[in-house]
Amino acid sequence: MVSQSxxxxxxxxxxxxxxxxxxxxxxxxxxxxxxxxxxxxxLVVRPTTMEAMGKVVKLxxxxxxxxxxxGAGTNLxxxxxxxxxxxxxxxxxxxxxxxxNEEDMYAVVQTGAITAKFAAAVAAKGLFYPPDPGxxxxxxxxxxxxxxxxxxxxxxxxxxxxxxxxxxxxxxEGNYCKSGSRTVKCVTGLNIPxxxxxxxxxxxxxxxxxxxxxxxxxxxxxxxxxxxxxxTASRTVSAIIANKVVPCTLxxxxxxxxxxxxxxxxxxxxxxxxxxxxxxxxxxxxxVAEEAxxxxxxxxxxxxxxxxxxxxxxxxxxxxxxxRAALSSLARLRPTTVxxxxxxxxxxxxxxxxxxxxxxxDYKLTIGTFGHAGDGNLHPTILCDRRDKExxxxxxxxxxxxxxxxxxxxxxxSGEHGIGLAKSKYMELETNKASVLxxxxxxxxxxxxxxxxxxxxLGE
Amino acid sequence: MADLNxxxxxxxxxxxxxxxxxxxxxxxxxxxxxxxxxxxxxxxxGKIALLEFLGHEMIQDAKAVKDxxxxxxxxxxxxxxxxxxxxxxxxxxxARAIVTAxxxxxxxxxxxxxxxxxxxxxxxxxLALGTKFQGFFTSPVNDIIGSSxxxxxxxxxxxxxxxxxxxxxxxxxxxxxxxxxxxGLKVAFFYGCVVDKMFTSVGEAILKVFKHxxxxxxxxxxxxxxxxxSLASGDMKSFEDLxxxxxxxxxxxxFDYIITPCGTCTSAFHHVWPLMGxxxxxxxxxxxxxxxxxxxxxxxxxxxxxxxxxxxxxxxxKKVTIHDPCHLKKSLGVSGQVRTVLKANPNLNVVEMSGSDxxxxxxxxxxxxxxxxxxxIGKKKRDSIAATGAEIVAAGCPAxxxxxxxxxxxxxxxxxxxxxxxxxxxxxx
Ligand SMILES: Cc1cc2nc3c(=O)[nH]c(=O)nc-3n(C[C@H](O)[C@H](O)[C@H](O)COP(=O)(O)OP(=O)(O)OC[C@H]3O[C@@H](n4cnc5c(N)ncnc54)[C@H](O)[C@@H]3O)c2cc1C
Ligand code: SF4
Ligand code: SF4
Numbered sequence: 001m002v003s004q005s006x007x008x009x010x011x012x013x014x015x016x017x018x019x020x021x022x023x024x025x026x027x028x029x030x031x032x033x034x035x036x037x038x039x040x041x042x043l044v045v046r047p048t049t050m051e052a053m054g055k056v057v058k059l060x061x062x063x064x065x066x067x068x069x070x071g072a073g074t075n076l077x078x079x080x081x082x083x084x085x086x087x088x089x090x091x092x093x094x095x096x097x098x099x100x101n102e103e104d105m106y107a108v109v110q111t112g113a114i115t116a117k118f119a120a121a122v123a124a125k126g127l128f129y130p131p132d133p134g135x136x137x138x139x140x141x142x143x144x145x146x147x148x149x150x151x152x153x154x155x156x157x158x159x160x161x162x163x164x165x166x167x168x169x170x171x172x173e174g175n176y177c178k179s180g181s182r183t184v185k186c187v188t189g190l191n192i193p194x195x196x197x198x199x200x201x202x203x204x205x206x207x208x209x210x211x212x213x214x215x216x217x218x219x220x221x222x223x224x225x226x227x228x229x230x231x232t233a234s235r236t237v238s239a240i241i242a243n244k245v246v247p248c249t250l251x252x253x254x255x256x257x258x259x260x261x262x263x264x265x266x267x268x269x270x271x272x273x274x275x276x277x278x279x280x281x282x283x284x285x286x287x288v289a290e291e292a293x294x295x296x297x298x299x300x301x302x303x304x305x306x307x308x309x310x311x312x313x314x315x316x317x318x319x320x321x322x323x324r325a326a327l328s329s330l331a332r333l334r335p336t337t338v339x340x341x342x343x344x345x346x347x348x349x350x351x352x353x354x355x356x357x358x359x360x361x362d363y364k365l366t367i368g369t370f371g372h373a374g375d376g377n378l379h380p381t382i383l384c385d386r387r388d389k390e391x392x393x394x395x396x397x398x399x400x401x402x403x404x405x406x407x408x409x410x411x412x413x414s415g416e417h418g419i420g421l422a423k424s425k426y427m428e429l430e431t432n433k434a435s436v437l438x439x440x441x442x443x444x445x446x447x448x449x450x451x452x453x454x455x456x457x458l459g460e
Numbered sequence: 461m462a463d464l465n466x467x468x469x470x471x472x473x474x475x476x477x478x479x480x481x482x483x484x485x486x487x488x489x490x491x492x493x494x495x496x497x498x499x500x501x502x503x504x505x506g507k508i509a510l511l512e513f514l515g516h517e518m519i520q521d522a523k524a525v526k527d528x529x530x531x532x533x534x535x536x537x538x539x540x541x542x543x544x545x546x547x548x549x550x551x552x553x554x555a556r557a558i559v560t561a562x563x564x565x566x567x568x569x570x571x572x573x574x575x576x577x578x579x580x581x582x583x584x585x586x587l588a589l590g591t592k593f594q595g596f597f598t599s600p601v602n603d604i605i606g607s608s609x610x611x612x613x614x615x616x617x618x619x620x621x622x623x624x625x626x627x628x629x630x631x632x633x634x635x636x637x638x639x640x641x642x643x644g645l646k647v648a649f650f651y652g653c654v655v656d657k658m659f660t661s662v663g664e665a666i667l668k669v670f671k672h673x674x675x676x677x678x679x680x681x682x683x684x685x686x687x688x689x690s691l692a693s694g695d696m697k698s699f700e701d702l703x704x705x706x707x708x709x710x711x712x713x714x715f716d717y718i719i720t721p722c723g724t725c726t727s728a729f730h731h732v733w734p735l736m737g738x739x740x741x742x743x744x745x746x747x748x749x750x751x752x753x754x755x756x757x758x759x760x761x762x763x764x765x766x767x768x769x770x771x772x773x774x775x776x777x778k779k780v781t782i783h784d785p786c787h788l789k790k791s792l793g794v795s796g797q798v799r800t801v802l803k804a805n806p807n808l809n810v811v812e813m814s815g816s817d818x819x820x821x822x823x824x825x826x827x828x829x830x831x832x833x834x835x836x837i838g839k840k841k842r843d844s845i846a847a848t849g850a851e852i853v854a855a856g857c858p859a860x861x862x863x864x865x866x867x868x869x870x871x872x873x874x875x876x877x878x879x880x881x882x883x884x885x886x887x888x889x
Contacts, residue, residue, distance in 0.1 A: 023520065024501065
């Protein structure tokens, strides 16, 4: 509970309209996109200026109130569930694009700017911001940096961390701090911008970012390759890379997902195919032509039964329509969609797929798998009904098994969705005691009262 | 009802629909209201979560949930974009009825829905009186738009720039029942409240189109409101009264199509009546199903059934831009036909605005209850229209026409607001 006078103090900083403590409003900020139990905050505040944001942080620290920063609340790991109560701090009023510098190819943006809007503004200036998480239409850049979000272009263009040049933030006492710079090179002090990437709101409250921009590729070519089974598709993935072609996108769908997409979106996929790859190469037109041809040949040599190369933008769009429809098509099959994020070295995709099939059988689960084959980042998606306690218990067990399998194959707990609440219990499994302790010490130094998103990533 | 257990039980029956929301938050990117307020309870995900929590007795304050549920344009942008296929607007309509039955209808709404809309005679007489006196209260502000504002009534209506009520409502033409001509088609014409009382020119244009194409018309003037405003306020009783009154007139179905000039009315017949009319008798429900199959928007009728096609614009054609009303495009999927209808007029040159299908912010009574955010949303629409440099904006929904008129008039734009059918009718001798 927050006292009336403390609530007044927050209202004094952000205005009455931007402080919410009604029962219904608190419930509106008790969840995010992760399938986890909701927890109520005591107060929700929505600063509309950077100064106010700093003061809110200070007020929280002075009063020992936990702070959960919330961008769009689209994270899939419970990062914005205020599991210890306290204040939910909304960033969506701080959404300005402050500068897009064409000469030096960087941009300065506030934390609440929407990813897709930012990317569009950058494109309008003839430049390119590649990270494109599937949630980009809603997600904020602050959320992207805090989760180190990736997207379909990760293989060739990298993920959010590869574009963060600088981060400005409020430390837990509300002091305004700067890190990084507008220059391509910068080795001034500790590499704090990268410390902030993936920190999920546990180290500071970030306010602005300096983001790297690049020239857009001049040409691209997309194709869809159909395979009789997962093995042939994964061998093709390895072969493409081994032949020194790095497609900008290399996406995978299993038989179950193909069936679901075809059932819902009717884009003309063969439902009897074992798996398919969606591949796009981009760059200089001559290079695109050469690489597309190479990829075509490699697909054919590795058992691809049908290959469809998009001739124009409309056909290219059709290829991507199939990929975009993957999650939606699966999500429509059952009430609850548990989207996981296990990632393995790409050569281990067939082994991971085998494990997933076994897990589906062992725990009697329906799992559709699609994902970023090029970087081994799979999204096994469990379809269930969270109201069915018995079934959901099997889901939880199945999820444990999925992560164990990924780790056994030398993989990682999260390719892009972060750890949050959902996966903090597995942290030591992937790293070890000492590494978790080291992280805890850093956190304790930055946040002595442990109020910045407590319980996330590192657990209790 | 006013019985907590009853409400919980009814919300429980909605649970199957609520649980389909996977909380992905993608609806934030399309919700016009959320774009202004940034509040989770203003977007579909937040409202669905609140309903679920209320249904599971995790929230005590039903009135607070109702307030948040009521703050919604019912534009359907969220449902159209939802990856999970959550039918948010259907959920909201049902939930409003359930929660309102528990919390109670506000006295003002009771007066409007029970006292006026569902007593059409009284309603029409009152408005006739209003028409006589409106000149005394208002002063004209924009001759192209035809708007005026009212100092005297401003405590009630704020600084809205209003269109005047028609001197004579469309119904003053009297009942029509003509035989099919060369088209071989006969239609029922459901003109809807706003066309009857304000945009009579739209009704007249439609009758002209029917005449030109030899379409037989059945137009009973005792028809009443389609019921969506009552339903949106959670007043199930008024809704069912209105449906029954209309079924008496249209329930026999001795026509090929029932045509309306309003996306909301068409989607009411097509979608909302079958969805919501569960308290009605089986015979009435059969009639509703029949009407659902016959309901058609006027633009779709002209393009798809009358086979009107596009022509080349003349060299001195006027620039017209198109607003796609939510119910027309997102609920009925009618947008291409609107373009066909406009392009059938050689004196028009269609220029698309950016975000033609972004909601204008009217949302029926949303505009009355939340005028300031309604205006903020509307101003963006106004800016998109103005940016095209068009002289005319066409919108196939009378409510959008009112809202856009208010916005354009307040900005001092000299842009005419027309229903597409009016512009098509201009080409007919
Ligand atoms: C349909 C769907 C598709 C998705 N696809 C992808 C994908 O392809 N790739 C991917 O990587 N992720 C994906 N995600 C996950 C998610 O969208 C991303 O993690 C995204 O970056 C979250 O952004 P957000 O603005 O919603 O952040 P939120 O969910 O609001 O917050 C995420 C975390 O960041 C912290 N945070 C936010 N702002 C700040 C700040 N200013 N300072 C400190 N901490 C802050 C929060 O406290 C929280 O811990 C997807 C999610 C959905 C629902
Ligand atoms: S887009 Fe659909 S599934 Fe996602 S949060 Fe909104 S209503 Fe729920
Ligand atoms: S119906 Fe419109 S206003 Fe209401 S929640 Fe959906 S998108 Fe937002």
